[in-house]
Each structure stands twice: as structure tokens, then as C-alpha cells.
Amino acid sequence: MKAPFIPQNAPYSDTQRAWLGGFFAGMHSHMVRSAGSISPVDARTLHILYGSQTGNSESLANDAAARAKSHGLMPAVKSMDEVEIGQLANMEYLLIITSTYGEGAMPDNAEMLWEAANRDTAPRLDNVNYSVLALGDTSYDLFCQAGIDWDNRLAALGAKRLFDRVDCDVDFETPAEKWISEVIPLMADGATTVAVMDTETHTTKSVYNRKNPFPAKMRVNRIVTALDSSKETRHYEISIAGSNLSYEAGDALCVIPSNCPELVADIVKALGCTGAEDEPVNGDLMTLSEALRTHFEIKLPSKELIEEIANRSGDQELGGLLLSGDKDKLADYLWGRDILDLLLQFPGVEFSAAEFLALLKPLQHRAYSISSSGKKHPDSVHLTVASVRYDARGRGHKGVCSTYLADLVDENTDVRIFFTPNNHFRVPNDDSLPMIMVGPGTGIAPFRAFLQEREFRKAPGKNWLFFGDRNASTDFIYREEIEAMQAGGLLTRLDLAFSRDQEEKIYVQDRMKENGAELYAWLEQGGYFFVCGDAYRMAKDVDQALHDVIRIHGHKSEAEAVDYVNQLKKDKRYVRDVY
Ligand SMILES: Cc1cc2nc3c(=O)[nH]c(=O)nc-3n(C[C@H](O)[C@H](O)[C@H](O)COP(=O)(O)OP(=O)(O)OC[C@H]3O[C@@H](n4cnc5c(N)ncnc54)[C@H](O)[C@@H]3O)c2cc1C
Ligand SMILES: NC(=O)c1ccc[n+]([C@@H]2O[C@H](COP(=O)([O-])OP(=O)(O)OC[C@H]3O[C@@H](n4cnc5c(N)ncnc54)[C@H](OP(=O)(O)O)[C@@H]3O)[C@@H](O)[C@H]2O)c1
Ligand SMILES: Cc1cc2nc3c(=O)[nH]c(=O)nc-3n(C[C@H](O)[C@H](O)[C@H](O)COP(=O)(O)O)c2cc1C
Known part of the structure; x- marks a missing residue:
């Protein structure tokens, strides 16, 4: 019509x-x-x-x-x-x-x-x-x-x-x-309305979502940190060919993982079960092992499980921490302590398989900022993921999803994915405006996508990247690409902060402050300021540095600097993708 x-x-x-x-x-x-x-x-x-x-x-x-x-x-x-x-x-x-x-x-x-x-x-x-x-x-x-x-x-x-x-x-x-x-x-209720007599909605949404993920194939899984690095960061390319899916630079990809089979086996053993027990899950019957592998969060303990273990064990330390309400102390106690750690720590606490499952949370997807431009790579989506691996209490521990991608997926496995749009985190529509991008660690991911996007669009606007990680020799990921972008003029400025290459830590916000006059000038030229990566420390410190730069180089009072930053936010020229 x-x-x-x-x-x-x-x-x-x-x-x-x-x-x-x-x-x-x-x-x-x-x-x-x-x-x-x-x-x-x-x-x-x-x-x-x-x-x-x-x-x-x-x-x-x-x-x-x-x-x-x-x-x-x-x-x-x-x-x-x-x-x-x-x-x-x-x-x-x-x-x-x-x-x-x-x-x-x-x-x-x-x-x-x-x-x-x-x-x-x-x-x-x-x-x-x-x-x-x-x-x-x-x-x-x-x-x-x-x-x-x-x-x-x-x-x-x-x-x-x-x-x-x-x-x-x-x-x-x-x-x-x-x-x-x-x-x-x-x-x-009670309103004067013009009513359409059905409830059909007309928003266009992807057919693929959390409940109906797309079964994609992994095409590239490459370590981008050096083998002798203190961390492991990987570059992934996942095929979306034939899916009709598309994405914008700035979007995130969500991955629905499954759990590590060895961890499942260790938990089954700690429970004193065989793993073959039939358990009802979401209306289906499946073995305990399969339920633990595919349906439940088996790394991070739920509050309910912690409380139940504290009650059943009568442990004074854990019980005391729960009773005290001191969230920081409890968080310190739980940091890096997974479900298997708790089961091994309290062997006297016994759960039936059904009791145990009832105390677990459902296994959730993890989000990753996409590190490719959908215009340059319409058939694939790239991710930049730090694998979570650490030793604690005498055992190796692995992050569920980052190591699922690293260790458990091969070219024949279906990786279940869906996109989440991030409409506020976008390359500026005006190709002539400057972009300032602050992305240490895996925070670089969306900025690789932004730079590809600008290259694809032949955008003349200036681009400035602040990147950093632990050590230059081992952790300067995408170094060749970045240096080529710089040599080719796409990257107008590159400032690097490798925190552990010297005695005193140097972070991206230090580089911002060192280059404050120019940074302020770029903002005055209508520049966009983007931040990606750690929300808890880095993003807060970068925010403070931004205020400082504006105050000092804009000759403003603290209140005026706050107003300036607020205006940037209102204009959507200061946006963050932090986690
Ligand atoms: C919007 C968004 C975008 C993101 N983009 C990216 C991205 O581009 N790249 C990326 O790598 N991540 C990204 N993340 C983070 C990602 O979603 C996951 O949180 C991350 O991969 C860890 O998930 P996991 O399943 O591997 O680890 P989990 O199983 O969730 O375990 C993580 C937990 O392990 C514990 N832990 C971790 N390290 C240690 C340690 N050294 N010592 C003790 N305990 C520890 C902590 O309790 C931590 O919470 C993003 C998150 C969001 C919300
Ligand atoms: N909320 C979360 O769950 C969350 C947030 C961020 C990252 N992560 C996870 O942690 C893993 C590694 O993350 P990553 O590679 O992005 O980053 P990262 O390893 O945590 O850090 C990257 C760089 O940022 C530096 N840094 C530390 N504190 C900083 C601060 N206050 N200001 C500025 N820079 C600071 C680090 O220095 P030093 O280490 O030398 O101090 C390092 O050089 C990934 O698994 C990621 O998903 C989780
Ligand atoms: C870094 C981070 C911090 C979060 N902090 C909280 C929190 O303190 N309390 C909470 O209930 N949910 C928290 N959440 C969960 C989000 O609120 C939840 O994922 C929500 O669905 C996100 O919706 P949005 O996409 O509209 O932002 C957090 C999520 C992330 C990634």
C-alpha cells in the first residue's frame, strides 16, 4: 500500500x-x-x-x-x-x-x-x-x-x-x-487513540539472535602476541558468508561458548558423579556432563552456590565474609576462584547432581568488539581476543569463551554467533572530521575496524590512535598493519604507551597529556573522541586525562572543562565502548 x-x-x-x-x-x-x-x-x-x-x-x-x-x-x-x-x-x-x-x-x-x-x-x-x-x-x-x-x-x-x-x-x-x-x-488507558487492529511490529531485526544464533565457521585463529609474551591475544576471522548478515564498524559480536570438557570432567568427579546421570534441563533430558558442557556457567560461581557452600560447610571465613556484607573483601576472596576451586576446597559438602545444577546460572554468551569493517570484509567478522588463562590454587584456570575460541573451535565446528549493534559507537558521518581513538590492549579492536572503514570510504579526516600494552617487543599487536597505515597517511598520528618497558608505568593517558595542546586542537576542529577497553581503571583515568587536557589547554576552570566534556557527550563526539 x-x-x-x-x-x-x-x-x-x-x-x-x-x-x-x-x-x-x-x-x-x-x-x-x-x-x-x-x-x-x-x-x-x-x-x-x-x-x-x-x-x-x-x-x-x-x-x-x-x-x-x-x-x-x-x-x-x-x-x-x-x-x-x-x-x-x-x-x-x-x-x-x-x-x-x-x-x-x-x-x-x-x-x-x-x-x-x-x-x-x-x-x-x-x-x-x-x-x-x-x-x-x-x-x-x-x-x-x-x-x-x-x-x-x-x-x-x-x-x-x-x-x-x-x-x-x-x-x-x-x-x-x-x-x-x-x-x-x-x-x-483512557487515551484518545488511533488504533491499528493487530500487534504486528515493523522494526527490522536480524533473524539471528541469542535464542537463534547463526552457526558460523572459524576461518582464522592466529596468535598476535609474541610466543614469549606474558599474555595471549588472538586474531579471529569468522565467516558469515551466505548468512545475509551484515554489520557496521563499532558493533559487537556475541559468541555462545561451550565449556571445556576437562573442566566438566573434573567437576563431575568432585561431585562424586559419573556424568552419565540423566538430568532434566529446559524440558529435555540430558546427561549431567552434557548439561554442564553446554547449558550452565561452570566457572564463575553464582551467589546461590556460594551461600549454599558456606551454609553446608559452616566455614567461618566464607560465612563471615557473606555475613559481614563487606563486598570488597568478598570480591577479593572470590577473585579468580572458580566453582571447581570451591568444590575442592570443601570436599565435605555434597550435592546431588540435581541440587548442584539448580545452583548454577545458565551459560551466557560473551560480547566482543568487532575488529573489521563490514564494508571491507562483508563475508567475515574479525575479533581481537585476549585469552584468559591463569594459575591459582595449584591449577590452571581458563576463561570460558576466550579459550573456547582459542582451543575448542576448529574449521569444522559451528561457532554460534549473533550481532549486537552499537549505534552510538560509529565512525563520524562527516568524513572530514578528525577521529581520536584511545584503545590499549584489546581496546584496539573497534579502531582497527574504524580505520578500515575510513580507508574504504576514502575519508580525508585525520586519524589519531593511542595504543598501548605491556611490552612493545611482544604485545604490539597488528604492528605491521598499523605502521603501514601510518606510512600510507591513513593514520595521521600514532602514540604508543608500553607500560612494562620501563620502571615507571606509562599509560595511554600519559601520552594524551604529553600531547595535550594538539589533542585539544583536534577537539576544537570538531574531532571525535573514542575510548575502548577496560572500564574499571583505564576508561576512568582516560576520562580524567581528557578533562585535564581541556582544562589546561583550553584555559578553562574545572567546571568549564566538565561543561565542555558534557557538550562533547551530547554531540556524541565522546563515546565509549568499555567493558
Ligand atoms: C561490549 C563488550 C566488548 C568486549 N570486547 C572485547 C574484545 O574485543 N576483546 C576481548 O578480549 N574481550 C572483550 N570483551 C570481554 C569479553 O566479553 C569477555 O569478558 C572476556 O573474553 C572474558 O571472557 P571469558 O569467558 O574468556 O572469561 P570468564 O569465564 O568470563 O572469566 C573471566 C573471569 O576470570 C577471572 N579472571 C580473569 N583473569 C584473571 C586473573 N589473571 N587472575 C584471577 N582471576 C582472573 C575474573 O573473575 C574474570 O571475571 C568485551 C566485553 C564487552 C561487554
Ligand atoms: N571488565 C572486564 O571484565 C575486563 C575489562 C578489560 C579487560 N578484560 C579482560 O582482560 C584481558 C586482557 O585485557 P586487555 O588486553 O584489553 O588489557 P590489559 O591487559 O588489562 O591492559 C592493556 C594495557 O593497559 C594498561 N593499563 C592498566 N591499567 C591502566 C590504566 N589505569 N590506565 C591505562 N592503561 C592501563 C596495562 O598495563 P599494566 O598491566 O602493565 O598495568 C596494559 O599495558 C581480556 O581477557 C579482557 O577481556 C576484562
Ligand atoms: C562492564 C559491565 C558492567 C556491568 N555492570 C552491571 C551492574 O553493576 N549491575 C547490573 O545489574 N548489571 C551490570 N551489567 C550488565 C548489563 O546491565 C546488561 O548486560 C544489560 O543487558 C546491558 O544492556 P544495554 O545493552 O542496554 O547496555 C554490566 C555489564 C558490563 C559489560
Whole structure:
């Protein structure tokens, strides 16, 4: 069906016009309930704000919008950094969908609005009816904290909670869908609506996702650190030929791993089982060994398992740590201690196979920032992955997914993958603008993709890479490629920080500060500032260095430097992909 002609002089705002376009385009052959005297111009606007780091909340916000349309509402989906605090007071019907990052913190795009909402000057929200959907992961101490904080703050500012907050763990799809299906009718209740009589949505999503991953083949698995390096980083190329899948530089690839068979065997032995025991899992019967290999997280212990071991063992140290509520001390105790360590440490604690499985979390995918450009490599996706391997308590320990990729996948194995778009982390549309990229360690991954993208587009904009790792002789990964990019002029500037090549640590933020005047000049030229890699130490220190550079070289006060950085964030010129 052709979209109807909307006369230019019709009394619609831009938003309504855009919505009507989508509304009619989405109709296809669906029946439209006669609007009678109701004009679409009167339809109730449902504001849907998302706080999202890796796209899950953003995707759910779009799902909620599609559902809202089918209920005759006019959805307005916005990233939280597109909204000023003053606008919130006019959002009579409001959904907040947010994940939690860091340690109980807001995702980057929610930070500024959150800060504004907590100032004394924040407006009253007595006119606002809202509900919150919180995304998180119960393996973090502060589960869904950002969503909890928004829920409490909106209520404190006088907003009316129309529907209770729902907190979702990593398997968020089902509870999120339930929340959407229950909250939207409430938001539509009593509204003047224009209703389409089915609930079909029209967002285009990949057919491949967490529940239906694409079975891809590994084509390249190459160690890119030197053999005598203190770490092991690998370059992977995974074929997506024939899948109809595509990706953008900046996206992440999620890999669904299976567990190491030797670890499975050791756990089965520690449980005193044979592994052949039949166990019900998700409605199927499978052997204990197969269940442990493919369905459960068997490295990182769940809180429930730790508590149960503490209870059953009566161990004073572990019990004391749990009772004390001292999260840092507990984290120190648990650092690097896996499930097998706990079973071996407390041999007197016995579990039946079924009891044990009930205390495990489902095995989750791991995300990896893609290190290739989909334009240059449409048939493959490249990853740059540090293999997690360490010795502790007399045994070798391996990270589940990084060593699944390294050790367990060959060219005949299906690697189950799906993409997560990262719409805020993109090469600038304007090819002439400078890009500053800070990516030590595996943080280099998306910047290899960005540089390939710029090369493909023949973008004339300047490119500056800050890279670093432990030692230059062993850990300068992609050295030849990077030096060729520099020699060819694609990489305008390269600054390197090898932390362990000298007594004093040198990090990327030191190089930023050394080159502060030029860095500030690039920002003033409209430059974009990208950061990728470790969230907990590096990204915080780089953020501080960015503030320092702007303060010193922009001749600003601390408050002015904060404003400058906030403006960069608002303009989406300071974006991060940190983990
Ligand atoms: C958006 C996003 C993008 C990412 N991109 C990349 C990327 O491009 N490249 C990349 O390599 N990773 C990336 N990661 C991290 C990646 O998802 C995994 O977390 C990483 O590969 C480890 O997973 P694993 O399954 O191998 O280890 P897990 O089985 O999850 O084990 C990790 C755990 O092992 C323990 N541990 C690790 N090292 C030690 C040690 N030395 N001593 C004691 N204990 C230790 C810690 O408890 C740690 O939490 C990204 C993460 C996100 C969220
Ligand atoms: N949250 C997470 O789970 C998380 C976050 C990041 C990385 N990782 C995992 O850790 C493994 C290795 O990661 P990686 O190769 O990306 O990086 P990495 O080995 O942790 O570090 C890369 C470089 O960054 C330096 N560095 C350390 N602290 C820094 C700071 N405060 N500021 C700036 N630089 C700092 C390191 O120096 P020194 O080591 O010499 O101090 C090293 O030179 C991977 O498995 C990765 O997935 C996990
Ligand atoms: C580095 C990192 C830190 C996280 N911190 C928390 C946390 O403190 N609390 C929590 O409940 N979830 C935490 N999560 C889980 C995310 O909130 C969860 O994966 C969510 O689905 C991400 O949604 P998004 O893609 O919209 O950002 C963290 C995830 C990562 C990768």
C-alpha cells in the first residue's frame, strides 16, 4: 500500500508527521479501526527514554514503541542524552528502559540526565505517569541499580508510578516482553487513540539472535602476541558468508561458548558423579556432563552456590565474609576462584547432581568488539581476543569463551554467533572530521575496524590512535598493519604507551597529556573522541586525562572543562565502548 499523502498544511507537528508516515507505512493490509471524529493529532504521546551501553535497552525501547503504535499511541523514543531535564516535566506518559553499568552505575548515555535529575534544581514531575524496565545481571552486586535509582528518583520528584518496575537478568527477553505487553495498555488507558487492529511490529531485526544464533565457521585463529609474551591475544576471522548478515564498524559480536570438557570432567568427579546421570534441563533430558558442557556457567560461581557452600560447610571465613556484607573483601576472596576451586576446597559438602545444577546460572554468551569493517570484509567478522588463562590454587584456570575460541573451535565446528549493534559507537558521518581513538590492549579492536572503514570510504579526516600494552617487543599487536597505515597517511598520528618497558608505568593517558595542546586542537576542529577497553581503571583515568587536557589547554576552570566534556557527550563526539 502506498503511504497516504499528508498535506503540508495539515496541522501536524514534525514528530506527528514522522509518526504518521511510519503509522501508515506500517499499515500494509491491516485493518484500521475507523478513527471517526478522532484525529491522529490528538493521539497520546508515549515518551520512551533509554539508557543503553550495548544496545539491549535501545532495542527494547524500539519494541515498546512498535507495541505502543499498535495501541494507537504516538511513541517518541529517545536516548537519554537527547533529553534535557526540563523536558521531563512535560512527558506525561513516560517509560524508562535502562541497563546498569560499571558497578551499579548509569550507562554513559544516561549519566548527564541522571546528574541533572539529582540536582536541587530538578523540576517537579507531578504530571508524569511512568514505569521503569531495568536491565542487569545478577552476577553483579548492584543488580539493576540504575533502573532502581531512576524508579526511586522519579517517585521522589512526584511522578506517579503507573506500573511496577521490572528488573531483568541476562535472560531479559521474556520478562521485558511481559512488561511491554502489560505496561502499554495502561499507558493507553483512557487515551484518545488511533488504533491499528493487530500487534504486528515493523522494526527490522536480524533473524539471528541469542535464542537463534547463526552457526558460523572459524576461518582464522592466529596468535598476535609474541610466543614469549606474558599474555595471549588472538586474531579471529569468522565467516558469515551466505548468512545475509551484515554489520557496521563499532558493533559487537556475541559468541555462545561451550565449556571445556576437562573442566566438566573434573567437576563431575568432585561431585562424586559419573556424568552419565540423566538430568532434566529446559524440558529435555540430558546427561549431567552434557548439561554442564553446554547449558550452565561452570566457572564463575553464582551467589546461590556460594551461600549454599558456606551454609553446608559452616566455614567461618566464607560465612563471615557473606555475613559481614563487606563486598570488597568478598570480591577479593572470590577473585579468580572458580566453582571447581570451591568444590575442592570443601570436599565435605555434597550435592546431588540435581541440587548442584539448580545452583548454577545458565551459560551466557560473551560480547566482543568487532575488529573489521563490514564494508571491507562483508563475508567475515574479525575479533581481537585476549585469552584468559591463569594459575591459582595449584591449577590452571581458563576463561570460558576466550579459550573456547582459542582451543575448542576448529574449521569444522559451528561457532554460534549473533550481532549486537552499537549505534552510538560509529565512525563520524562527516568524513572530514578528525577521529581520536584511545584503545590499549584489546581496546584496539573497534579502531582497527574504524580505520578500515575510513580507508574504504576514502575519508580525508585525520586519524589519531593511542595504543598501548605491556611490552612493545611482544604485545604490539597488528604492528605491521598499523605502521603501514601510518606510512600510507591513513593514520595521521600514532602514540604508543608500553607500560612494562620501563620502571615507571606509562599509560595511554600519559601520552594524551604529553600531547595535550594538539589533542585539544583536534577537539576544537570538531574531532571525535573514542575510548575502548577496560572500564574499571583505564576508561576512568582516560576520562580524567581528557578533562585535564581541556582544562589546561583550553584555559578553562574545572567546571568549564566538565561543561565542555558534557557538550562533547551530547554531540556524541565522546563515546565509549568499555567493558
Ligand atoms: C561490549 C563488550 C566488548 C568486549 N570486547 C572485547 C574484545 O574485543 N576483546 C576481548 O578480549 N574481550 C572483550 N570483551 C570481554 C569479553 O566479553 C569477555 O569478558 C572476556 O573474553 C572474558 O571472557 P571469558 O569467558 O574468556 O572469561 P570468564 O569465564 O568470563 O572469566 C573471566 C573471569 O576470570 C577471572 N579472571 C580473569 N583473569 C584473571 C586473573 N589473571 N587472575 C584471577 N582471576 C582472573 C575474573 O573473575 C574474570 O571475571 C568485551 C566485553 C564487552 C561487554
Ligand atoms: N571488565 C572486564 O571484565 C575486563 C575489562 C578489560 C579487560 N578484560 C579482560 O582482560 C584481558 C586482557 O585485557 P586487555 O588486553 O584489553 O588489557 P590489559 O591487559 O588489562 O591492559 C592493556 C594495557 O593497559 C594498561 N593499563 C592498566 N591499567 C591502566 C590504566 N589505569 N590506565 C591505562 N592503561 C592501563 C596495562 O598495563 P599494566 O598491566 O602493565 O598495568 C596494559 O599495558 C581480556 O581477557 C579482557 O577481556 C576484562
Ligand atoms: C562492564 C559491565 C558492567 C556491568 N555492570 C552491571 C551492574 O553493576 N549491575 C547490573 O545489574 N548489571 C551490570 N551489567 C550488565 C548489563 O546491565 C546488561 O548486560 C544489560 O543487558 C546491558 O544492556 P544495554 O545493552 O542496554 O547496555 C554490566 C555489564 C558490563 C559489560
